[in-house]
Amino acid sequence: MRVLSVLGRPGAGKGTQVKYLQEKTGFVVINTGQMLRERSRANDFLGRKLKEILEKGLLVPTPVVFSLWMPLLEKTREEGVAQGVIFDGNPRKFYEARMLQEVFDMYGWQDFRSCYIRITEEEARERLLERGRDDDTTEEIESRLTWFKTDVEPVLEHYRKQNLLIEVDGSRSITDVHNSIMEELKDFLSA
Numbered sequence: 001m002r003v004l005s006v007l008g009r010p011g012a013g014k015g016t017q018v019k020y021l022q023e024k025t026g027f028v029v030i031n032t033g034q035m036l037r038e039r040s041r042a043n044d045f046l047g048r049k050l051k052e053i054l055e056k057g058l059l060v061p062t063p064v065v066f067s068l069w070m071p072l073l074e075k076t077r078e079e080g081v082a083q084g085v086i087f088d089g090n091p092r093k094f095y096e097a098r099m100l101q102e103v104f105d106m107y108g109w110q111d112f113r114s115c116y117i118r119i120t121e122e123e124a125r126e127r128l129l130e131r132g133r134d135d136d137t138t139e140e141i142e143s144r145l146t147w148f149k150t151d152v153e154p155v156l157e158h159y160r161k162q163n164l165l166i167e168v169d170g171s172r173s174i175t176d177v178h179n180s181i182m183e184e185l186k187d188f189l190s191a
């Protein structure tokens with residue numbers, strides 16, 4: 001099993017690129033944001049809490065995201081059909097990266113890479129205001145840019161030190177970014 005984590009500031013094009021990668025690889029995609037938005041529709045304590053957190057653009061507590069990931073990872077492992085898993089925009093904290101590593105060790109999944117799609121804060125702001133999704137208001141965007149710095153950058157640093165990080169310039173066209181990712185991940189994807 002191969003595991004790919006696609007990281008980048010909000011608006012970097014993670015979702016866009018993950019979609020292309022999924023088409024090419026057939027890997028199972030874990031879209032945590034979407035899972036959380038779905039869970040937030042339930043009118044129970046966790047549902048209401050998640051709604052509030054998502055509206056503010058804050059990070060969801062790690063145990064909650066693992067409670068969503070684990071059944072999906074377990075199902076993927078059990079079925080044994082897909083050749084890999086793609087985490088769209090996760091892990092978001094250093095200790096989430098460590099905890100995920102424990103999960104992969106347990107499963108014997110040793111083939112891991114992270115792909116960082118790099119754009120500046122300015123580009124992120126511009127693209128998100130254009131996209132105009134419900135949670136893309138100025139305040140939410142700023143809070144997401146803040147935790148990218150405080151929480152996700154240490155994750156990138158961690159993977160970089162372990163030589164697990166590939167980086168692509170996300171300011172180019174969707175096709176150019178895609179081609180760079182395919183080139184950088186050539187060995188990983190064909191292994």
Ligand code: ADP
Pocket residue numbers: 008009010011012013014015016017127128130131170171172173174175177
């Ligand atoms: P993320 O998942 O990283 O938040 P998305 O894939 O949702 O990013 O893309 C955010 C916005 O930027 C979307 O409106 C998308 O169409 C646009 N976008 C994605 N990639 C590019 C690109 N390479 N150049 C210009 N706009 C892009």
